[in-house]
Every structure is written in C-alpha cells, then in structure tokens.
Amino acid sequence: TFIIRSQSGGNLVNLVVVSNRVSRASANEPMTGGLAAALLPVVEKSGAIWVGSSGRLREGAQKEPFAEIEALGAGALAMLDLPAAHYEGYYEGFANSALWPALHSRTDLIRTTQDNYQSYREVNSFFARALLKFRKPDTAFWIQDYHFLALGAELRALGVTHPIGFFLHTPWPTRDIFGGVPHHRELVEAMLAYDLIGFQTDGDRDNFLSYVEADLGLEVSGGTVQSRYGAARCAVFPIGIDPAKFAAFAAKSSSHPDVSRLRRSLNGEKLAIGVDRVDYSKGLVNRIEAFDRMLTAQPQLKRSVSLLQIATLSRGNIEAYGDLQNQLAKLVSDVNGRHGEVDWTPIRYLNKGFSQTVLAGLYRTAQVGVVTPLHDGMNLVAKEYVAAQNPVDPGVLVLSKFAGAANELDTALLVNPNDIDGMARTIATALSMPLLERRMRWEAMMTKLRAGTIQEWFSDFVDALDRAHALNDTAAND
Ligand code: G6P
Numbered sequence: 438t439f440i441i442r443s444q445s446g447g448n449l450v451n452l453v454v455v456s457n458r459v460s461r462a463s464a465n466e467p468m469t470g471g472l473a474a475a476l477l478p479v480v481e482k483s484g485a486i487w488v489g490s491s492g493r494l495r496e497g498a499q500k501e502p503f504a505e506i507e508a509l510g511a512g513a514l515a516m517l518d519l520p521a522a523h524y525e526g527y528y529e530g531f532a533n534s535a536l537w538p539a540l541h542s543r544t545d546l547i548r549t550t551q552d553n554y555q556s557y558r559e560v561n562s563f564f565a566r567a568l569l570k571f572r573k574p575d576t577a578f579w580i581q582d583y584h585f586l587a588l589g590a591e592l593r594a595l596g597v598t599h600p601i602g603f604f605l606h607t608p609w610p611t612r613d614i615f616g617g618v619p620h621h622r623e624l625v626e627a628m629l630a631y632d633l634i635g636f637q638t639d640g641d642r643d644n645f646l647s648y649v650e651a652d653l654g655l656e657v658s659g660g661t662v663q664s665r666y667g668a669a670r671c672a673v674f675p676i677g678i679d680p681a682k683f684a685a686f687a688a689k690s691s692s693h694p695d696v697s698r699l700r701r702s703l704n705g706e707k708l709a710i711g712v713d714r715v716d717y718s719k720g721l722v723n724r725i726e727a728f729d730r731m732l733t734a735q736p737q738l739k740r741s742v743s744l745l746q747i748a749t750l751s752r753g754n755i756e757a758y759g760d761l762q763n764q765l766a767k768l769v770s771d772v773n774g775r776h777g778e779v780d781w782t783p784i785r786y787l788n789k790g791f792s793q794t795v796l797a798g799l800y801r802t803a804q805v806g807v808v809t810p811l812h813d814g815m816n817l818v819a820k821e822y823v824a825a826q827n828p829v830d831p832g833v834l835v836l837s838k839f840a841g842a843a844n845e846l847d848t849a850l851l852v853n854p855n856d857i858d859g860m861a862r863t864i865a866t867a868l869s870m871p872l873l874e875r876r877m878r879w880e881a882m883m884t885k886l887r888a889g890t891i892q893e894w895f896s897d898f899v900d901a902l903d904r905a906h907a908l909n910d911t912a913a914n915d
Pocket of ligand 1: 471583
C-alpha cells in the first residue's frame with residue numbers, strides 16, 4: 438500500500454521519508470518548526486512511510502529498533518525510540534551545537550565534543566538499521582536535513598543500493614565556515630553516498646560544490662560530484678507552501694476567537710507581525726531594536742502601530758538558546774517600558790505556538806509581516822504571510838535578503854537585518870504604502886507562490902531522485 442507514482446510517469450516506488458522531527462498534528466493544533474509542519478500534508482497524501490524520532494528514549498543496547506507505527510493518510514508514520522545514551526549528544530551536542538550554528542554562519546557558537554560527534558554518528562547508524570525494516574525491492578529513501586548528513590553512507594555500508602536522496606532545509610555556508618565544523622571532511626565525504634543532494638538556493642549548492650572541489654579535491658561537473666560512491670547530483674529545489682490552502686485558512690479563521698479578539702483589541706491601530714522559533718538565526722533582537730528605533734525616530738507612530746511577536750521556545754537546554762530567551766525577554770520589557778502608555782503596549786510578545794489555521798488569521802489581520810533572519814534556508818513564514826493576505830487589501834512583507842525566500846519574493850520590501858535604521862525606515866514605509874503598490878507587489882509574490890508549491894517541490898525531488906539513481910545504475914553496469 439505504500440506506493441506513490443513519480444511524475445515522470447515512471448516506476449512505482451515505495452517512498453520512505455526520514456526526518457528527525459515528525460508531526461501528526463492537524464492544521465488545527467499548534468505546531469513548532471517549519472520542516473515537520475511543511476512535510477505533513479504532502480507526505481500524508483503521497484502514501485509514503487515517514488520515519489522519525491518518537492521523542493521517547495530507550496536505555497541499553499537495542500537489538501531491534503523499536504518503532505511505533507500508525508496510519509498516516511495513504512501511508513504510515515513510524516516513530517522510533519532513540520538510544521538514551523546518544524540522543525542528547527546527537528541532537529543537542531552535535532546537530533544543534535555544531536552543525537546548526539555553522540550552517541547559519543555562526544561558528545562562534547559551536548560548542549561540541551568528540552563524544553557528541555560519536556553520538557551523532559551512532560544515531561545516524563541506528564536510523565540506517567531501522568530503515569532496513571522498510572526496505573522493499575523498489576523502495577526509495579528520502580532523508581531530510583542536517584541531523585542525518587551521514588545516514589546515506591550508513592545505509593550504503595549496510596549494502597543498500599536503492600535510490601537515496603537528501604534535502605537540506607537550512608543554508609549551506611561558504612567553504613571556510615563549513616571547515617569550522619569538527620569532522621567536516623568525514624561528514625561531506627559521507628554525504629556523497631546520496632544519489633541526489635537538494636538545496637534551497639543556488640548559493641547553497643554553489644557553496645557546497647566549491648567545498649567539494651577545493652577541500653576534497655573531487656571532480657565536479659554540471660552539478661554532479663564523482664566520488665568512490667559514484668555520482669552525487671547536487672540540485673536546487675526551493676521548498677514552497679500550499680498557497681490556496683493558506684488563503685482558505687485565513688478566510689475561514691477570521692471568526693476564530695483568537696483572531697477576532699486580536700482584531701477588536703487593535704481598535705483601528707495597525708499591526709506588524711513576526712512568527713519565529715526563538716533562534717539566533719532569526720534576527721529577533723535586530724527586529725525588536727528596529728521597532729524600537731522606529732518609535733523613537735517617528736514618535737507620531739506611537740499608538741498607531743504595535744508589533745505582535747510570536748516566539749515559540751525551542752532547544753532551550755542549549756546555552757545559546759537559553760541566553761537568547763533571556764536577552765529577548767529583557768529587551769521586549771525595556772522597549773515596552775520606555776514607549777508604553779497606560780492604555781498602549783508597543784510589543785505583544787508571546788512564547789507559545791498557534792495552529793496553522795489561527796496563524797493564517799493572525800497574518801491576515803497584520804498590515805505588515807516582518808521576517809528578518811540573519812540567515813535562513815527558506816523561511817516559510819514569509820510565504821505563509823503572503824498567501825494569507827486579503828487580495829483586495831493585502832499587507833506588506835518586510836523580508837531579509839538573507840532568507841532563501843528572498844530569491845523568489847523579490848517584490849517584498851527587502852532589508853538587511855544588520856542595518857537597524859534601514860529596517861526601522863522600511864517598516865514605516867510598509868505601514869504607509871498605498872493600496873495600488875501593495876496590490877502590485879502582492880500579486881507578483883502570489884504568482885511565484887503558485888508556481889512553486891510544496892506539492893511540486895515534493896514530486897520534483899522524487900522525480901530527480903529517480904533519474905539520478907538511474908544514471909548511477911547505468912554507470913555501475915557499464
Ligand atoms: C528547522 C530545522 C528542522 C527542525 C525545526 C525545528 O526548521 O530545519 O529540521 O525540525 O527547525 O527545530 P527542532 O529542533 O525543534 O526540531
């Protein structure tokens with residue numbers, strides 16, 4: 438029953454999708470993290486098996502990996518209990534304290550150990566063993582994100598010759614920065630076991646290829662790397678959303694209590710909205726400083742606009758994240774203390790998540806969406822904000838030029854998040870933009886969103902994986 442048909446009309450494949458975090462939340466439940474929320478609706482429809490961590494740990498050596506399996510749409514969700522001895526080292530110690538900071542060009546925040554790296558490799562090999570359970574003759578594996586750079590190589594070491602693809606949801610930094618990750622060489626060498634490596638932008642793919650060429654001394658031609666594993670094709674697949682679904686959510690949820698209460702509380706005042714995980718890559722401090730700067734420079738804006746910042750807490754056991762949570766709480770209270778009035782609070786700061794349906798309604802209530810990461814693979818909030826707007830009176834997106842989404846959404850107001858004054862001015866410009874200009878910019882962005890949906894991203898990747906593997910097969914048989 439685990440069958441999807443690739444768009445090329447070619448083979449029927451059993452697709453196995455792997456990501457650290459999985460989700461079974463419906464659109465009406467709160468979600469955290471872009472990846473799992475974005476994948477759920479497409480994976481569900483595809484009939485794939487989605488394998489990830491259950492969030493539960495098991496002590497001691499496991500002879501057989503334990504997976505709880507439940508139906509998910511036309512396919513299934515398999516949630517693995519991970520080895521207790523290695524989970525922390527893998528998730529906090531290496532994936533999120535060595536790879537995540539480096540991938541977001543923050544090597545100054547790398548804090549890791551040899552043991553953490555060992556645990557990362559152990560969990561990658563644990564997943565590989567678990568995946569053998571789901572292998573059928575025509576299975577294709579699609580591995581997601583930086584938690585599993587070495588999973589393809591582990592599968593190959595177990596004798597798996599099936600198609601294995603990998604997609605990176607984050608940026609890939611320049612060569613010298615990736616070189617700051619302990620064991621960077623082994624990791625990239627392991628990645629070359631994939632038939633297909635997908636990136637969000639041309640810049641990410643080019644950075645990766647220049648590392649492979651210059652640091653590993655391997656031959657790269659036409660985006661394909663030759664290594665001892667054969668050919669690894671590197672290509673760009675910008676992830677999208679389902680814009681029609683978001684528009685429908687936004688229209689439908691205007692009467693939801695959270696949305697109608699927000700609207701009533703504004704009393705005609707304008708609203709800017711930000712929605713992020715509390716993460717140093719998201720540029721939250723800069724954004725709040727820019728809002729502060731705008732109110733100082735243009736005091737007439739006081740009482741006529743406020744900022745709703747939804748900031749879900751994440752990875753709180755890691756020092757850099759705990760520090761940022763404290764810094765933001767202090768900064769927000771400082772700005773509110775200086776600019777606030779008895780009946781007006783400049784920043785509404787919420788450390789909780791909302792469902793996609795409610796979020797869509799909140800986006801539509803806001804005249805300005807502020808998405809200002811210092812580095813971001815794509816940033817789906819930017820796309821969701823646009824899709825949720827009212828077509829006859831759309832809001833304005835203020836978008837960092839360092840988000841992958843800026844490549845497509847180039848009619849947003851693009852900002853440099855390091856230029857606080859520039860951002861302050863741009864938010865003010867967004868607030869007073871005439872309807873005609875707002876409509877033109879919004880239409881152009883919607884055209885892009887409709888041209889690159891999440892459904893297309895999914896089938897384009899699976900198709901390309903099919904083709905990349907077929908080429909490797911032919912070469913092996915030559
Ligand atoms: C980013 C990563 C995902 C991750 C998500 C949430 O979007 O690319 O792989 O799942 O953040 O982070 P968390 O650590 O809570 O899973």
